[in-house]
Amino acid sequence: MESYQAFEVTENSEGAFEQQVVTRSVPELEEGKVLIRVRYSAINFKDALSSTGNKGVTREYPHVPGIDAAGEVLQSSSDRFSVGQPVVVTGHDLGMNTDGGFGQVISVPVDWVHALPESLSVRNAAVLGTAGITASLCIDKLLMTGLKPSDGPVLVTGSTGGVGSVAIALLFGLGFEVHAITGKAAQHDALKALGVTEIFGREELSEPSKRPILKGRWAAAIDTVGGVPLENVLKSLKPQGSAAICGLVASPTLNMTVFPFILKGINLLGVDSAEVTPQKKADMWRFMIENQAALTKYQDWVTEIGLAQLPEYVDKILQGKIAGRTLVSLDQ
Template identity: 40%
Template structure:
């Protein structure tokens, strides 16, 4: 390992935060089981929160954010991992209360590590990242609850975001009829390119009026949006259908009734990618390298950036000005 390395550091500055790429020393990192030379990371909603003074993600400064990373093992106290092993780390406390992936080196507990599946490269794993893992976990939970292509159409809300865009491609790969809901109809061609069979305006799902029950439209749904749109969506799910919810961009309150659940047998499945058990986590990543792997992963990349671009870019993430994924090339 080099005597110094680069990392994006967030520090408190008066009432705000200062983001700067700085030279760090190995002793600045946590003393954990495995030291990783980071090759790639990605940008997620939580990373945007970490860069915001009111984000309520980071509690102690200075801090290195980044909730995703993929790279190669440099040193290991755990005999399961050897120098040169390709690995993925997402979720747990990475980039939240533990120094994260926006760094040329990261030191992490071995219990957080997933060996890179044979069907993925390090770069591909971070094109997918937490967003892809969440989308795949959503599909797995929906299928475990009875969803299959014969049941009918599957709705994806927040379709141009990281989870939504990848979910479209994964569902299409498995033969589902996919309906994409978005507030950005200007991106209709992009969503069809990913695999959406239909693209609808988000107001077709929620127009500001909530009903106890509405016309049954979809066999299942992947929802990274939450809030009142989720309440409206639940009223439109077909008998014994399911909704996998993983986000809250529309808010945390879901003003629904019991009617979809007791009259139509609808299931609301909570998707937690953070503390997903390791056995299931490895299985989902294996599926992302095999039966769920999208055919054209590069289609998800909105842009590829280096560490030096992050101080300006991260604060804009919460404003949703981009589509798909932003890949961070740490090793460039």
């Protein structure tokens, strides 16, 4: 293999960003690196930011986004990996300032690469990807507080998004009563099929409340949106409840008092999937593999596209219009 196809984003002299599928040369293998032939990536919210010139995510262009990549080893400088071995890479700097999974070949440090066991296909590793790792880290943090199904329902915000929908499937599989907030009325039946028992419209938690504390409704929450919805969720946790938070699609700002924390003893648990230790990431892959049965129904939430369709889907994810995971096949 001498050349490969990639979805490249460039910045023109007027500071505007352009996206196109280009042919690139396969790089030489460097010391400490692994070259991977990517078969599948997936679109995450961060990929859409990188694809549209967000310098908080990607400082320099031309750049190939894609924070998830699953495929097989082309060449390895380490005897930890053999040619043809199925592997997955998520997070670290992949797709941010290192060319990512929207290209058929990536060159990444050995420590970023996770070998796939036979029980997890390359395709399903990409279906889970960063969304799965992040959802699992959120659940892991909640379980570390001692949370159990008998404590009460768990709320998921941004529920039809990548992180939210995988979190729902996993929580339901663990026996939790799952509630969801969504802005997509057309997805209510699909959310119920995934295991959600109660659904709230996005507008229900979108208005700021002057009250420092609201009626306790949820034992825990997984929040992917931040802003006012998160303020209302935190105020509405039951005493000693916990919220694992990872996202900011509504807003990065929190504007509230400390009263829910000091009068109800609630916990706010931050999640960062990009820089977790390799050991923790391996634990999260094991957790997802052990709970794969819960993800069987999830295949209905997977859309598969090729590189040429990326601009359309980048727009959709920025507008919050995607439900579930959009896989990018690098062989289409």
